Amino acid sequence: xNSDIILKAVDKNREWAISKLNEYLKIPSVSAQNSGIKExxxxxxxxxxxxxxxxxxxxAGGSPVVFASKNVGGNKTILFYNHYDVQPPEPLDExxxxxxxxxxxxxxxxxxxxxxxxxxxxxxxxxVKTFKDVNTNPSVNIKxxxxxxxxxxxxxxxxxxxxxxxxxDTDLCIWESASKDEVGRPQIILGCKGxxxxxxxxxxxxxxxxxxxxxxxPNPAWRVVWALATIKDKNENILIKGFYDDAVIPDENEKKxxxxxxxxxxxxxxxxxxxxFVNNLSGFDLKHRFFYSPTFTxxxxxxxxxxxxxxxxxxxxxxxxxxIRLVPNMQPDDIVKKLRKHLDENGFADIEIADVKGYPPAxxxxxxxxxxxxxxxxxxxxxxxxxxxxxxxxxxPMYLFSKIAPCIGLGVGHAQSNSHAPNESVYIxxxxxxxxxxANILAKMGG
Amino acid sequence: xNSDIILKAVDKNREWAISKLNEYLKIPSVSAQNSGIKExxxxxxxxxxxxxxxxxxxxAGGSPVVFASKNVGGNKTILFYNHYDVQPPEPLDExxxxxxxxxxxxxxxxxxxxxxxxxxxxxxxxxVKTFKDVNTNPSVNIKxxxxxxxxxxxxxxxxxxxxxxxxxDTDLCIWESASKDEVGRPQIILGCKGxxxxxxxxxxxxxxxxxxxxxxxPNPAWRVVWALATIKDKNENILIKGFYDDAVIPDENEKKxxxxxxxxxxxxxxxxxxxxFVNNLSGFDLKHRFFYSPTFTxxxxxxxxxxxxxxxxxxxxxxxxxxIRLVPNMQPDDIVKKLRKHLDENGFADIEIADVKGYPPAxxxxxxxxxxxxxxxxxxxxxxxxxxxxxxxxxxPMYLFSKIAPCIGLGVGHAQSNSHAPNESVYIxxxxxxxxxxANILAKMGG
Numbered sequence: 013x014n015s016d017i018i019l020k021a022v023d024k025n026r027e028w029a030i031s032k033l034n035e036y037l038k039i040p041s042v043s044a045q046n047s048g049i050k051e052x053x054x055x056x057x058x059x060x061x062x063x064x065x066x067x068x069x070x071x072a073g074g075s076p077v078v079f080a081s082k083n084v085g086g087n088k089t090i091l092f093y094n095h096y097d098v099q100p101p102e103p104l105d106e107x108x109x110x111x112x113x114x115x116x117x118x119x120x121x122x123x124x125x126x127x128x129x130x131x132x133x134x135x136x137x138x139x140v141k142t143f144k145d146v147n148t149n150p151s152v153n154i155k156x157x158x159x160x161x162x163x164x165x166x167x168x169x170x171x172x173x174x175x176x177x178x179x180x181d182t183d184l185c186i187w188e189s190a191s192k193d194e195v196g197r198p199q200i201i202l203g204c205k206g207x208x209x210x211x212x213x214x215x216x217x218x219x220x221x222x223x224x225x226x227x228x229x230p231n232p233a234w235r236v237v238w239a240l241a242t243i244k245d246k247n248e249n250i251l252i253k254g255f256y257d258d259a260v261i262p263d264e265n266e267k268k269x270x271x272x273x274x275x276x277x278x279x280x281x282x283x284x285x286x287x288x289f290v291n292n293l294s295g296f297d298l299k300h301r302f303f304y305s306p307t308f309t310x311x312x313x314x315x316x317x318x319x320x321x322x323x324x325x326x327x328x329x330x331x332x333x334x335x336i337r338l339v340p341n342m343q344p345d346d347i348v349k350k351l352r353k354h355l356d357e358n359g360f361a362d363i364e365i366a367d368v369k370g371y372p373p374a375x376x377x378x379x380x381x382x383x384x385x386x387x388x389x390x391x392x393x394x395x396x397x398x399x400x401x402x403x404x405x406x407x408x409p410m411y412l413f414s415k416i417a418p419c420i421g422l423g424v425g426h427a428q429s430n431s432h433a434p435n436e437s438v439y440i441x442x443x444x445x446x447x448x449x450x451a452n453i454l455a456k457m458g459g
Numbered sequence: 460x461n462s463d464i465i466l467k468a469v470d471k472n473r474e475w476a477i478s479k480l481n482e483y484l485k486i487p488s489v490s491a492q493n494s495g496i497k498e499x500x501x502x503x504x505x506x507x508x509x510x511x512x513x514x515x516x517x518x519a520g521g522s523p524v525v526f527a528s529k530n531v532g533g534n535k536t537i538l539f540y541n542h543y544d545v546q547p548p549e550p551l552d553e554x555x556x557x558x559x560x561x562x563x564x565x566x567x568x569x570x571x572x573x574x575x576x577x578x579x580x581x582x583x584x585x586x587v588k589t590f591k592d593v594n595t596n597p598s599v600n601i602k603x604x605x606x607x608x609x610x611x612x613x614x615x616x617x618x619x620x621x622x623x624x625x626x627x628d629t630d631l632c633i634w635e636s637a638s639k640d641e642v643g644r645p646q647i648i649l650g651c652k653g654x655x656x657x658x659x660x661x662x663x664x665x666x667x668x669x670x671x672x673x674x675x676x677p678n679p680a681w682r683v684v685w686a687l688a689t690i691k692d693k694n695e696n697i698l699i700k701g702f703y704d705d706a707v708i709p710d711e712n713e714k715k716x717x718x719x720x721x722x723x724x725x726x727x728x729x730x731x732x733x734x735x736f737v738n739n740l741s742g743f744d745l746k747h748r749f750f751y752s753p754t755f756t757x758x759x760x761x762x763x764x765x766x767x768x769x770x771x772x773x774x775x776x777x778x779x780x781x782x783i784r785l786v787p788n789m790q791p792d793d794i795v796k797k798l799r800k801h802l803d804e805n806g807f808a809d810i811e812i813a814d815v816k817g818y819p820p821a822x823x824x825x826x827x828x829x830x831x832x833x834x835x836x837x838x839x840x841x842x843x844x845x846x847x848x849x850x851x852x853x854x855x856p857m858y859l860f861s862k863i864a865p866c867i868g869l870g871v872g873h874a875q876s877n878s879h880a881p882n883e884s885v886y887i888x889x890x891x892x893x894x895x896x897x898a899n900i901l902a903k904m905g906g
Contacts, residue, residue: 205671223784224852225852227784227852228745228748229737230737233779234687237684240681246681286664289675293675307673310777311680311763312680313762316780317758318761322758323759327757332680333770337670337673405672406671
């Protein structure tokens with residue numbers, strides 16, 4: 013399909029797109045505060061219907077998932093994954109304009125959730141509408157999945173993908189978001205890390221005690237410290253047997269992609285007030301670690317006295333909250349099993365691994381043919397090369413969809429978009445170009 | 460001096476003593492809540508005056524120290540150290556009778572502070588009064604020091620002992636408290652452990668971060684764990700170079716004393732729900748460790764997320780609160796210096812040792828001649844052998860007075876006195892016999 017007509021139609025659609033975005037941004041859909049759920053679902057149902065899609069509101073135990081689709085009789089199908097929930101706007105006094113009153117300054121539109129990821133969903137919706145406006149169809153069948161719990165851990169999304177598996181067949185999944193990178197090049201993101209989080213729990217006496225007793229009564233805080241110290245050494249090597257066994261190692265082509273990725277390490281280091289990164293890494297090695305290494309992180313300790321000043325107490329219980337970020341092809345269950353074995357073999361059978369939750373990593377191979385299509389259609393509208401990121405260093409439920417089809421992250425944020433922070437923004441021009449990119453994909457993906 | 464007359468006079472004084480104790484126990488002198496300070500000082504001033512002592516209210520920066528004395532022209536002087544403050548009574552709903560309404564049940568008097576250590580002070584006051592009642596003088600000059608900040612760390616007591624050093628010369632200091640032991644034998648306590656407490660502080664980035672960054676950003680929680688793991692191994696050996704150098708080792712006679720001390724280890728272990736004590740110790744070795752070993756105790760962790768559930772955060776700061784209990788002849792400054800050196804030499808120069816406070820241990824040699832006098836005068840009134848404890852496993856400001864004279868702990872508590880806990884009590888009969896013991900010492904100590 014020649015996409016010129018479509019791209020011109022996107023231009024005509026600007027006013028509609030920006031007014032839809034404004035309407036959407038005004039809904040305070042904060043999942044952590046259980047706010048704006050119904051309004052979001054109603055808005056999406058109305059909007060998808062308006063652009064000619066069939067809508068199904070899917071219940072899977074939590075906030076409803078909005079499913080919308082149009083079968084144009086194409087040989088291929090594209091599925092867009094987005095979420096209608098946003099992060100809490102707090103701290104409110106750091107916003108220059110109210111978080112749910114979208115405001116334009118310096119060519120950017122500011123509002124909570126605009127970058128993560130309401131603007132992205134509107135680019136996709138506006139692109140689909142464009143085909144309706146010019147009385148044609150995209151080259152592919154279209155599906156949308158918009159969930160409402162991403163910012164609180166997508167707890168019911170596995171239920172959804174099981175219960176509604178028959179709706180979800182697709183050839184390509186476009187993931188929720190991406191940004192321009194630090195030097196202004198639009199990203200293509202091929203994956204995200206997996207996750208295991210939980211707590212190591214050690215128990216001592218059945219009551220807190222005067223610390224004079226510590227001379228003979230076991231101290232669970234020491235048990236946790238000793239156990240943790242066997243897990244990672246001070247050179248950041250994770251010592252669990254077999255931990256790295258399945259961790260993918262980048263091939264030469266992937267290393268080349270990695271070299272392409274800008275990483276302003278000095279700026280980052282100075283902004284964070286650090287004298288160095290872990291193991292004094294820099295350059296390629298630092299980037300390599302950032303995107304390709306799994307982690308074992310202590311998120312916090314709980315146990316004993318945590319207030320001001322001193323209290324000479326012997327705690328009865330101590331826990332360390334941890335998360336483990338997984339790279340392909342590490343599996344959460346396998347890692348938890350190896351951690352359990354490690355603790356047992358090192359004399360810490362008494363330490364419980366509690367509250368474990370997790371999900372696997374996901375990554376689409378850089379040589380998947382859709383990566384090329386997306387890069388080429390993108391270059392045409394952005395007028396510059398897109399940059400392929402093997403992964404974000406963060407985690408997400410992409411694995412649920414990557415079992416069905418390759419997943420690729422796209423979006424219209426920028427390096428200072430402040431997702432999850434006050435004064436979140438996207439450039440309006442990026443929003444329009446991103447819409448063209450989606451329209452271009454829809455025109456050309458079917459071949 | 461023949462003490463028979465005095466001991467009979469103590470019997471005649473019972474009603475006065477118990478009514479004084481009641482009056483004293485009704486004052487809610489909770490230093491942590493800044494309550495009852497003035498009333499306590501007034502009560503003590505009135506009571507010391509009533510028994511013929513000169514009183515001086517000493518200001519040294521905190522709650523006043525009550526000093527009372529009588530020079531009888533003796534060759535020797537005895538000084539009694541006590542404190543008028545008590546622990547907070549909370550949790551109130553666990554008291555069978557209100558904590559500041561002394562109540563008699565089963566031959567015991569229940570009230571907050573009765574064991575720690577109001578009854579002990581009244582035994583001493585009642586003993587002195589007895590000499591006045593029979594128009595004679597003790598064989599020794601008498602001094603009392605009663606401070607009001609013991610339960611909150613005796614912060615101003617070092618100031619007091621410096622400012623008022625000229626008042627404090629003595630030949631023997633009777634320390635605040637002791638109890639009957641678990642098999643009902645009255646204790647003589649010869650010392651207490653010293654103390655260093657503080658925090659290990661590690662700093663990372665200048666802000667908490669999303670834990671996906673932990674792959675390249677140093678995590679202060681790991682720094683604290685690694686540092687702690689170099690300080691004590693899982694066999695409870697403290698690995699700081701020279702830590703044990705000055706720690707006294709008991710001689711054969713002291714070991715014999717230690718064998719004499721009852722220690723119901725199975726009962727203690729079961730009460731605390733433990734399968735074993737540290738290093739599976741039992742019998743003599745367990746007791747030896749309890750009384751003669753220094754400790755390094757983690758009192759609590761602070762850093763990262765400590766609430767319910769998970770938060771995948773990378774903390775900017777992590778601290779471990781610790782206390783170190785010192786045995787003779789370890790010195791706090793020396794131990795802190797060795798800890799600093801240990802951290803530096805093990806690659807943890809970045810870890811700060813903050814909020815350090817401490818004081819040395821104190822111990823009177825078991826063969827000090829006053830120990831014999833106290834044991835003999837005690838046996839006469841208790842009608843059984845007293846048991847000599849080299850130390851309590853707890854800490855206290857005894858060192859300030861042990862620089863002046865030998866210090867020996869005596870008191871009328873019992874093994875279930877519940878000091879620092881609800882339903883604190885002493886046996887009334889022990890209170891009377893304890894008074895006789897003090898009277899007997901005052902009659903005979905001068906020779």
